[in-house]
Amino acid sequence: MATVTIWNEFRHEREDDDVAAVYPDGIHETIATGLADHDVHTATLEDPEHGLTEAVLEATDVLLWWGHEAHDEVDDAVVERVRKRVLEGMGFIVLHSGHYSKPFQRLMGTTCSLQYREDGATERLWIVDPGHPIADGLDESIELPRTEMYGEPFDVPEPDRLVFVSWFEGGEVFRSGCCYRRGSGRIFYFRPGHETYPIYEHEAVRQVLRNAVDWATPTDGSPRTFGERD
Amino acid sequence: MATVTIWNEFRHEREDDDVAAVYPDGIHETIATGLADHDVHTATLEDPEHGLTEAVLEATDVLLWWGHEAHDEVDDAVVERVRKRVLEGMGFIVLHSGHYSKPFQRLMGTTCSLQYREDGATERLWIVDPGHPIADGLDESIELPRTEMYGEPFDVPEPDRLVFVSWFEGGEVFRSGCCYRRGSGRIFYFRPGHETYPIYEHEAVRQVLRNAVDWATPTDGSPRTFGERD
Amino acid sequence: MATVTIWNEFRHEREDDDVAAVYPDGIHETIATGLADHDVHTATLEDPEHGLTEAVLEATDVLLWWGHEAHDEVDDAVVERVRKRVLEGMGFIVLHSGHYSKPFQRLMGTTCSLQYREDGATERLWIVDPGHPIADGLDESIELPRTEMYGEPFDVPEPDRLVFVSWFEGGEVFRSGCCYRRGSGRIFYFRPGHETYPIYEHEAVRQVLRNAVDWATPTDGSPRTFGERD
Amino acid sequence: MATVTIWNEFRHEREDDDVAAVYPDGIHETIATGLADHDVHTATLEDPEHGLTEAVLEATDVLLWWGHEAHDEVDDAVVERVRKRVLEGMGFIVLHSGHYSKPFQRLMGTTCSLQYREDGATERLWIVDPGHPIADGLDESIELPRTEMYGEPFDVPEPDRLVFVSWFEGGEVFRSGCCYRRGSGRIFYFRPGHETYPIYEHEAVRQVLRNAVDWATPTDGSPRTFGERD
Numbered sequence: 006m007a008t009v010t011i012w013n014e015f016r017h018e019r020e021d022d023d024v025a026a027v028y029p030d031g032i033h034e035t036i037a038t039g040l041a042d043h044d045v046h047t048a049t050l051e052d053p054e055h056g057l058t059e060a061v062l063e064a065t066d067v068l069l070w071w072g073h074e075a076h077d078e079v080d081d082a083v084v085e086r087v088r089k090r091v092l093e094g095m096g097f098i099v100l101h102s103g104h105y106s107k108p109f110q111r112l113m114g115t116t117c118s119l120q121y122r123e124d125g126a127t128e129r130l131w132i133v134d135p136g137h138p139i140a141d142g143l144d145e146s147i148e149l150p151r152t153e154m155y156g157e158p159f160d161v162p163e164p165d166r167l168v169f170v171s172w173f174e175g176g177e178v179f180r181s182g183c184c185y186r187r188g189s190g191r192i193f194y195f196r197p198g199h200e201t202y203p204i205y206e207h208e209a210v211r212q213v214l215r216n217a218v219d220w221a222t223p224t225d226g227s228p229r230t231f232g233e234r235d
Numbered sequence: 236m237a238t239v240t241i242w243n244e245f246r247h248e249r250e251d252d253d254v255a256a257v258y259p260d261g262i263h264e265t266i267a268t269g270l271a272d273h274d275v276h277t278a279t280l281e282d283p284e285h286g287l288t289e290a291v292l293e294a295t296d297v298l299l300w301w302g303h304e305a306h307d308e309v310d311d312a313v314v315e316r317v318r319k320r321v322l323e324g325m326g327f328i329v330l331h332s333g334h335y336s337k338p339f340q341r342l343m344g345t346t347c348s349l350q351y352r353e354d355g356a357t358e359r360l361w362i363v364d365p366g367h368p369i370a371d372g373l374d375e376s377i378e379l380p381r382t383e384m385y386g387e388p389f390d391v392p393e394p395d396r397l398v399f400v401s402w403f404e405g406g407e408v409f410r411s412g413c414c415y416r417r418g419s420g421r422i423f424y425f426r427p428g429h430e431t432y433p434i435y436e437h438e439a440v441r442q443v444l445r446n447a448v449d450w451a452t453p454t455d456g457s458p459r460t461f462g463e464r465d
Numbered sequence: 466m467a468t469v470t471i472w473n474e475f476r477h478e479r480e481d482d483d484v485a486a487v488y489p490d491g492i493h494e495t496i497a498t499g500l501a502d503h504d505v506h507t508a509t510l511e512d513p514e515h516g517l518t519e520a521v522l523e524a525t526d527v528l529l530w531w532g533h534e535a536h537d538e539v540d541d542a543v544v545e546r547v548r549k550r551v552l553e554g555m556g557f558i559v560l561h562s563g564h565y566s567k568p569f570q571r572l573m574g575t576t577c578s579l580q581y582r583e584d585g586a587t588e589r590l591w592i593v594d595p596g597h598p599i600a601d602g603l604d605e606s607i608e609l610p611r612t613e614m615y616g617e618p619f620d621v622p623e624p625d626r627l628v629f630v631s632w633f634e635g636g637e638v639f640r641s642g643c644c645y646r647r648g649s650g651r652i653f654y655f656r657p658g659h660e661t662y663p664i665y666e667h668e669a670v671r672q673v674l675r676n677a678v679d680w681a682t683p684t685d686g687s688p689r690t691f692g693e694r695d
Numbered sequence: 696m697a698t699v700t701i702w703n704e705f706r707h708e709r710e711d712d713d714v715a716a717v718y719p720d721g722i723h724e725t726i727a728t729g730l731a732d733h734d735v736h737t738a739t740l741e742d743p744e745h746g747l748t749e750a751v752l753e754a755t756d757v758l759l760w761w762g763h764e765a766h767d768e769v770d771d772a773v774v775e776r777v778r779k780r781v782l783e784g785m786g787f788i789v790l791h792s793g794h795y796s797k798p799f800q801r802l803m804g805t806t807c808s809l810q811y812r813e814d815g816a817t818e819r820l821w822i823v824d825p826g827h828p829i830a831d832g833l834d835e836s837i838e839l840p841r842t843e844m845y846g847e848p849f850d851v852p853e854p855d856r857l858v859f860v861s862w863f864e865g866g867e868v869f870r871s872g873c874c875y876r877r878g879s880g881r882i883f884y885f886r887p888g889h890e891t892y893p894i895y896e897h898e899a900v901r902q903v904l905r906n907a908v909d910w911a912t913p914t915d916g917s918p919r920t921f922g923e924r925d
Contacts, residue, residue, distance in 0.1 A: 133389070134393075158362065158375075163855065180363065224598040227604065322576060395623065416856075456830055457825045605848075617821045632867060636819060638862045
């Protein structure tokens with residue numbers, strides 16, 4: 006059982022009735038119900054220090070991140086704190102529009118830009134790496150009947166492992182499940198998750214998040230020694 | 236200017252009128268016309284030693300390979316000769332159904348299996364790595380109006396660089412442009428190329444092959460020293 | 466608890482008194498004592514089908530391989546059987562001179578050649594990837610006071626993850642711990658292990674093998690579908 | 696012929712007689728003499744905008760970077776400008792203590808920390824990737840008789856290609872030549888280069904820098920399209 010912190014901007018749900026209808030308690034609470042085997046905590050933008058104090062991060066094995074319209078409001082000191090903890094070993098699962106979040110951009114070093122179109126058409130996520138633990142128990146693909154389109158080029162470093170590639174009804178593709186390690190931390194970017202579609206209630210999506218939490222949970226490793234050595 | 240050898244099984248074109256109508260002189264000759272800036276040679280299955288003698292391979296900078304129905308007829312000694320030359324530095328561009336060719340399978344180590352469906356529907360190849368030299372001068376995607384479908388999972392090692400991902404009208408995706416290095420040799424797998432569609436007359440496809448030849452041409456490297464060292 | 470099969474050529478130990486003095490019951494038995502938490506089996510070259518029948522491989526989660534002077538005597542059908550099982554998900558840990566074993570060469574596709582010198586000098590394995598599970602519980606380096614030297618260039622595909630780099634007293638370096646995935650199987654090459662030095666009694670080496678078995682044990686994955694798709 | 700800009704902090708050479716004795720005109724000028732086939736420019740910390748104006752970077756194909764004691768004095772706006780140009784395609788060669796420079800850290804996302812010891816002992820750089828263009832024309836290793844030691848763990852993302860691994864007389868190893876791509880830009884980290892040893896007058900080191908400039912020079916690529924797509 007891992008200690009999991011789900012961070013959500015929690016802005017759309019309180020400002021937009023359409024979003025509130027899908028996620029009445031916030032996206033974080035819906036995600037949390039799918040990870041009930043873990044010790045799950047939540048944190049949001051409006052919490053003091055965005056709910057990500059040194060103590061919270063120190064105790065967190067895996068951090069999930071959902072943000073969209075308020076990336077710029079995330080304090081740089083908290084961003085740096087998150088980055089430091091990832092490099093020390095904390096798992097980091099970045100969801101959907103979190104591709105533009107500050108901690109993800111800082112860890113990738115690239116713009117993380119992509120193309121998009123909000124059209125409510127079908128997405129099918131193909132598993133291109135069936136042997137990966139994040140694919141455990143899934144079928145050969147996951148179909149989401151209505152969602153937003155994300156298209157290539159996705160300006161990220163070449164993933165260590167590419168697990169999912171999305172097909173979109175409108176004619177695009179996207180690298181939807183990308184694994185990275187930075188320092189001792191495992192990072193997984195997972196595309197699905199728009200705020201006006203009930204993506205996080207989809208059983209296969211929930212299975213992916215469970216698998217990703219297992220995959221990203223840190224192991225002991227060996228000591229990281231820094232600085233001068235005599 | 237590189238010395239390029241285009242290897243073609245050259246069986247379909249002589250057995251099947253539909254194929255002969257598209258490629259009357261053989262697929263290799265059509266490919267050759269697109270690489271006219273290079274010193275281009277061709278070789279086929281029926282040639283002595285399949286046209287791939289020690290002398291031919293020694294002089295070849297980049298070898299292109301098209302095969303489909305007669306993979307098993309390629310002599311194992313020639314396969315091993317090709318593999319050895321790739322490891323020494325010869326570029327190797329594997330086309331379409333060549334994913335099941337012996338030299339590609341031997342160099343990859345995996346089954347190289349995939350899904351397929353011959354339906355003559357549209358393929359769009361998206362460039363997921365715009366900075367790669369194989370993408371030089373291309374638009375953001377290449378559209379092939381009628382082709383065969385190849386689907387994931389494609390059982391190859393994770394590519395060093397993934398340049399193209401295909402979208403298929405029927406609902407699938409495929410990693411269509413995969414770069415590898417093995418030993419000193421550069422290997423590029425490129426999906427398009429069915430025998431009954433005039434794929435190799437498509438200008439963007441020809442541009443990809445020109446770029447791939449440039450990319451795969453060997454440089455000097457440093458000496459590879461083997462065995463005991465005192 | 467994984468089902469582990471340790472394969473040993475078991476030739477040196479019966480032909481050479483110096484080796485027998487170090488490994489009286491065979492290298493496989495010494496390795497086995499370090500993996501006592503698992504369900505451990507052994508198999509050797511002289512066993513029928515080298516002890517690697519379909520049934521044995523089917524039941525094996527992780528296969529360890531030690532061979533040196535009799536690589537050529539390993540039957541090609543067994544080699545292909547091992548390769549197939551690795552691609553299906555069986556873990557495969559290749560030890561020391563096993564770099565030239567047929568199954569490793571077939572899975573890598575390269576020559577797997579290297580330089581060597583038998584001089585009984587010191588090796589220090591540095592952990593270059595402290596966050597990797599194979600490094601769990603280790604110090605920053607492992608020192609082997611007397612061993613054989615392996616030097617670069619090591620002709621293998623660029624590893625997915627490089628965990629150890631060796632320093633040798635005589636002036637060389639070597640990529641001593643290399644992780645790969647091929648198909649659904651995890652492969653780990655680990656350099657230490659000469660037959661006349663008691664390497665497999667070294668506690669840190671045993672810890673590496675325990676970690677590697679844990680890392681290489683297959684998870685469920687998703688179904689691998691092959692062939693035509695309608 | 697590429698347009699090359701060599702950036703140097705240029706502080707040690709003016710403050711320390713020992714450094715001035717080795718590099719009387721500054722490290723940048725010594726590096727420049729080795730790249731005479733190119734259109735070479737230099738820029739230093741004290742120049743307006745550190746000599747890296749929009750116009751200079753726009754015209755630069757490959758930027759080399761040497762910094763050590765004044766990393767913090769590099770203006771964040773210039774750092775961001777450099778990063779942006781790298782992502783657009785400019786090559787970036789980071790030398791020695793530049794591992795802690797702001798632009799390299801920003802592009803890597805990690806701490807880029809390492810161990811070190813200034814002891815003036817021997818380093819031997821082994822070529823672990825003889826087929827790489829940065830190894831063109833080199834022998835199997837490069838020996839630097841007196842230099843500073845850098846040791847693992849080096850906290851960088853797993854390199855796309857690892858070209859050099861260093862052996863140090865004092866017992867350490869280091870990944871001394873690391874290739875990355877970020878966005879459309881090629882990045883090469885090269886370890887040698889301490890300010891009190893005449894490293895950049897060493898002929899093989901100069902050959903590496905020439906090769907690296909060739910390798911990092913951008914090609915055309917395909918257009919990078921961003922934002923919404925209809």
